[in-house]
Amino acid sequence: MNKLQFFLKYLIYKIFAKHKGGNAIHSPFLFEFILDIVNEKVPYYAMDDIWNIRKDLLEDKRHITVTDFGAGSKVMKTSQRKIADITKHSGISEKYGELLFRAVVRYKPKTIVELGTSVGLGTMYLAMPNSKAQVHTIEGCPETADVAAENFYDMDIENITIHIGNIDTELPKILADLGQVDLVYFDGNHRCEPTLSYFTQCLEKAHDGTVFVFDDIHWSAEMEAAWATIKKHPRVKLTVDLFFTGYVFFRKALSKQDFVVHF
Numbered sequence: 281m282n283k284l285q286f287f288l289k290y291l292i293y294k295i296f297a298k299h300k301g302g303n304a305i306h307s308p309f310l311f312e313f314i315l316d317i318v319n320e321k322v323p324y325y326a327m328d329d330i331w332n333i334r335k336d337l338l339e340d341k342r343h344i345t346v347t348d349f350g351a352g353s354k355v356m357k358t359s360q361r362k363i364a365d366i367t368k369h370s371g372i373s374e375k376y377g378e379l380l381f382r383a384v385v386r387y388k389p390k391t392i393v394e395l396g397t398s399v400g401l402g403t404m405y406l407a408m409p410n411s412k413a414q415v416h417t418i419e420g421c422p423e424t425a426d427v428a429a430e431n432f433y434d435m436d437i438e439n440i441t442i443h444i445g446n447i448d449t450e451l452p453k454i455l456a457d458l459g460q461v462d463l464v465y466f467d468g469n470h471r472c473e474p475t476l477s478y479f480t481q482c483l484e485k486a487h488d489g490t491v492f493v494f495d496d497i498h499w500s501a502e503m504e505a506a507w508a509t510i511k512k513h514p515r516v517k518l519t520v521d522l523f524f525t526g527y528v529f530f531r532k533a534l535s536k537q538d539f540v541v542h543f
């Protein structure tokens with residue numbers, strides 16, 4: 281998918297996506313999701329702290345050598361990359377990071393797994409709302425993981441474990457040690473087959489209240505194919521497409537429905 285096609289898709293989403301204020305929504309669960317997570321604007325001190333780290337990262341002129349196990353970047357093509365550029369192009373945006381933060385506040389997951397750490401911004405949004413939650417994050421590039429570790433240290437965050445290695449090999453090991461997963465953020469290796477493989481593996485540890493969050497569901501034809509397959513899975517009840525990210529819920533009490541919600 282080229283840049284123009286992607287932009288047109290986004291434009292169509294922005295024009296036609298509905299339910300901004302929760303209007304025409306009959307499911308109380310989804311109504312609450314839209315009001316308390318999608319539209320909520322209450323600030324938290326931790327969000328300012330993450331903002332300050334983001335600002336420093338965006339000014340960080342150090343170069344690191346990047347090892348890429350995934351689908352690669354559409355923008356950065358060399359292995360020597362400036363930390364500022366990695367942050368700008370790979371790190372979660374403030375808007376979607378704060379959305380993750382609110383999801384953690386609302387659903388109170390105790391065991392969180394993130395696939396793809398990068399410099400750790402998403403990880404901080406997942407870990408900071410609750411210091412008692414355990415966050416496992418996987419990053420294939422050791423030098424990128426070092427930058428993330430520096431940030432967690434600077435922020436005094438102790439509830440994050442970074443697993444350095446390929447998600448293909450690290451995820452099965454992590455899942456084997458976990459009884460269940462409460463929230464999984466899929467944000468590494470944006471290709472169809474790996475995404476579906478990670479989804480299937482995590483599903484084995486998912487329960488009624490588990491939330492899966494998929495990043496970049498419209499990033500490529502492969503990611504759109506993965507998202508379409510996930511939506512159809514019999515265990516998936518409710519999906520919410522917010523364009524740059526998709527939320528998946530498994531609650532048996534919900535009827536099977538897919539929504540595209542304006543964000």
Ligand SMILES: C[S@@+](CC[C@H](N)C(=O)[O-])C[C@H]1O[C@@H](n2cnc3c(N)ncnc32)[C@H](O)[C@@H]1O
Pocket residue numbers: 347348349350351370371372394395396397398399400401402403418419420421424445446447448467468469470
């Ligand atoms: C989009 S970035 C993650 C951004 C981060 N989750 C955030 O919210 O700021 C994707 C990261 O996944 C890593 N990655 C991609 N494929 C991987 C794989 N197969 N194994 C391990 N890491 C991988 C890349 O090195 C990159 O740092």
